[in-house]
Amino acid sequence: MAGTKALLTLENFINGEFVPCNSYLDSYDPSTGDVYCRVPNSGKEEIEAAVEAARAAFPGWSARSPQERSQVLHRLADLLEQSLEELAQAESRDQGKTITLARTMDIPRSVQNFRFFASSILHHTSECTQMDHVGCLHYTVRAPVGIAGLISPWNLPLYLLTWKVAPAIAAGNTVIAKPSELTSVTAWMMCKLLERAGVPPGVVNIVFGTGPRVGEALVSHPEVPLISFTGSQPTAERITQLSAPHCKKLSLELGGKNPAIIFEDANLEECIPTTVKSSFANQGEICLCTSRIFVQKSIYSEFLEKFVEATRMWKVGIPSDPSASMGALISKAHLEKVRSYITKARTEGARILCGEGVDTLSLPPRNQAGYFMLPTVITDIKDDSCCMKEEIFGPVTCVVPFDSEEEVIQRANSVKYGLAATVWSSNVGRIHRVAKKLQSGLVWTNCWLIRELNLPFGGMKSSGVGREGAKDSYEFFTEIKTITIKH
Ligand SMILES: NC(=O)c1ccc[n+]([C@@H]2O[C@H](COP(=O)([O-])OP(=O)(O)OC[C@H]3O[C@@H](n4cnc5c(N)ncnc54)[C@H](O)[C@@H]3O)[C@@H](O)[C@H]2O)c1
Numbered sequence: 001m002a003g004t005k006a007l008l009t010l011e012n013f014i015n016g017e018f019v020p021c022n023s024y025l026d027s028y029d030p031s032t033g034d035v036y037c038r039v040p041n042s043g044k045e046e047i048e049a050a051v052e053a054a055r056a057a058f059p060g061w062s063a064r065s066p067q068e069r070s071q072v073l074h075r076l077a078d079l080l081e082q083s084l085e086e087l088a089q090a091e092s093r094d095q096g097k098t099i100t101l102a103r104t105m106d107i108p109r110s111v112q113n114f115r116f117f118a119s120s121i122l123h124h125t126s127e128c129t130q131m132d133h134v135g136c137l138h139y140t141v142r143a144p145v146g147i148a149g150l151i152s153p154w155n156l157p158l159y160l161l162t163w164k165v166a167p168a169i170a171a172g173n174t175v176i177a178k179p180s181e182l183t184s185v186t187a188w189m190m191c192k193l194l195e196r197a198g199v200p201p202g203v204v205n206i207v208f209g210t211g212p213r214v215g216e217a218l219v220s221h222p223e224v225p226l227i228s229f230t231g232s233q234p235t236a237e238r239i240t241q242l243s244a245p246h247c248k249k250l251s252l253e254l255g256g257k258n259p260a261i262i263f264e265d266a267n268l269e270e271c272i273p274t275t276v277k278s279s280f281a282n283q284g285e286i287c288l289c290t291s292r293i294f295v296q297k298s299i300y301s302e303f304l305e306k307f308v309e310a311t312r313m314w315k316v317g318i319p320s321d322p323s324a325s326m327g328a329l330i331s332k333a334h335l336e337k338v339r340s341y342i343t344k345a346r347t348e349g350a351r352i353l354c355g356e357g358v359d360t361l362s363l364p365p366r367n368q369a370g371y372f373m374l375p376t377v378i379t380d381i382k383d384d385s386c387c388m389k390e391e392i393f394g395p396v397t398c399v400v401p402f403d404s405e406e407e408v409i410q411r412a413n414s415v416k417y418g419l420a421a422t423v424w425s426s427n428v429g430r431i432h433r434v435a436k437k438l439q440s441g442l443v444w445t446n447c448w449l450i451r452e453l454n455l456p457f458g459g460m461k462s463s464g465v466g467r468e469g470a471k472d473s474y475e476f477f478t479e480i481k482t483i484t485i486k487h
């Protein structure tokens with residue numbers, strides 16, 4: 001383990017300044033298991049300072065025109081893009097994801113989040129109606145809500161943080177963001193660019209630390225009227241309880257147990273590689289990842305054989321290896337949790353076709369204490385097994401057969417989550433029918449994770465409350481008022 005002096009030490013960013021903290025948390029490099037970074041262990045005191053800064057900055061920032069705010073967001077996007085390689089290296093080291101994914105997805109999408117909201121903020125219009133018989137004109141106006149509390153998870157650190165910061169500040173709010181304590185580095189790096197981009201002090205404050213300590217201080221603060229949260233369902237429950245006495249606006253983007261439904265007329269040449277990717281991208285640590293694959297009986301054996309063969313080609317490697325498809329999981333505790341699901345599946349009599357406990361993973365000596373595991377395929381498993389019902393959030397997917405359209409819809413809908421589904425078929429009528437009946441906020445057909453940022457993103461049932469996207473985020477981060485003029 002490196003000595004304390006060599007560790008990267010992060011600081012909170014409050015009122016445009018880096019502020020040291022009097023207590024720190026260790027942060028681990030998932031590819032080695034070594035502590036490599038110290039993250040501020042903030043609490044109520046830091047939230048008070050951030051609230052003061054955000055409150056003071058609000059009148060000036062909210063009074064700027066959308067065009068002026070848009071220019072600032074564009075400059076920030078440009079600066080992030082100029083640091084793309086540095087940010088990608090940092091994200092890959094901090095999270096365990098491959099450098100290739102960080103370079104091609106996480107950081108480009110973070111840049112795009114600022115560009116997208118810089119543009120979309122210029123195009124909103126409000127409503128107006130007439131009541132000539134009583135001589136009235138009605139119209140709506142929107143205003144920023146105030147100080148937005150933003151809480152993000154560890155799987156797509158900068159990507160999901162910027163997906164909240166960009167629409168919040170574009171709409172004229174000031175923000176206090178709390179990234180995951182497990183992956184705080186790229187948020188801290190972004191803070192170094194804010195002044196150059198022209199973000200005034202206090203508009204973006206980033207406070208680091210754990211959920212129970214600093215997260216709850218943020219959620220419970222009476223001067224933070226809105227919380228946008230992405231993370232797990234149990235944490236969302238706690239946030240809902242804490243914010244209820246203040247009637248806060250809440251956006252909750254939570255987990256999934258996402259089905260892929262593969263009909264006999266699917267194009268398997270496209271379906272198999274895409275379903276391997278949808279199951280194992282980012283180590284299966286994407287809320288949209290497929291974890292239940294339903295395959296029509298007539299093609300079940302063929303699919304299974306080809307799918308397992310393709311999964312074995314999904315290379316696990318150290319995150320800095322550009323040829324790796326998958327890196328390390330986020331933490332030792334998470335790795336153990338994911339492995340425990342495979343043990344449970346075995347105990348229930350399911351078959352593990354490849355991956356954990358079946359194939360051998362070879363790693364360089366330096367990485368043997370890292371949190372790696374092979375992509376794992378489970379079959380002969382019942383729908384009521386915990387592996388088919390609970391979110392595992394790791395590189396584990398279950399494959400089961402089905403007979404009919406009605407049956408598979410009912411089984412796909414039989415879990416508490418409703419985030420994302422994929423449907424594979426060449427019958428357009430069936431695609432429409434099935435997509436409409438699935439209890440899922442997002443349905444991708446014959447593809448996966450093609451994002452259109454204008455349209456609503458989010459889940460139903462236990463996968464969340466509210467939607468994010470151009471119009472949805474704008475509506476969430478603003479308060480609407482209806483004005484009536486009698487003339
Ligand atoms: N729907 C989506 O868009 C989406 C995207 C990414 C991840 N997720 C979900 O996130 C989960 C994985 O992320 P995670 O393990 O970081 O989730 P988590 O709920 O443990 O943590 C998310 C964030 O909440 C904070 N937090 C934890 N306890 C808190 C509390 N009591 N009060 C306030 N904040 C608290 C954490 O510190 C972190 O910043 C999975 O369930 C995954 O599906 C959903």
Ligand SMILES: N/C(=C\C=C\C=O)C(=O)O
Pocket residue numbers: 155156160163285286287288451457
């Ligand atoms: N919010 C988005 C993705 C969430 C992924 C979860 O892990 C997005 O693409 O906007």
